[in-house]
Amino acid sequence: MELYEAINSRRTVRDFENEPIVAEYLGTFQKLIERMTAKDIIEGTLTKWLSQADENDPVKCGFPKCKKHDAYICVHGCQVCTD
Ligand SMILES: [Zn+2]
Numbered sequence: 001m002e003l004y005e006a007i008n009s010r011r012t013v014r015d016f017e018n019e020p021i022v023a024e025y026l027g028t029f030q031k032l033i034e035r036m037t038a039k040d041i042i043e044g045t046l047t048k049w050l051s052q053a054d055e056n057d058p059v060k061c062g063f064p065k066c067k068k069h070d071a072y073i074c075v076h077g078c079q080v081c082t083d
Contacts, residue, residue: 053059058073065071066078076082 057075058064064073066073066081069078069080071078071080
């Protein structure tokens with residue numbers, strides 16, 4: 001699972017000032033993912049969400065990453081660069 005691996009790899013990063021806070025939130029996010037089952041999937045939600053996204057939204061541009069931080073770029077840019 002790529003997302004799970006991404007969470008674990010981020011937990012080893014020590015060069016963030018707010019690393020304890022980030023680790024706590026990633027831990028919570030990891031627990032939510034581990035508890036998720038097929039019953040939690042609401043049919044049609046992805047299609048609805050994608051239809052509402054702007055054409056320049058990263059979800060419609062192949063989920064680009066920041067070249068400096070290798071972090072996924074959101075609609076506001078790289079979350080690390082703007083920190
Ligand atoms: Zn960046």
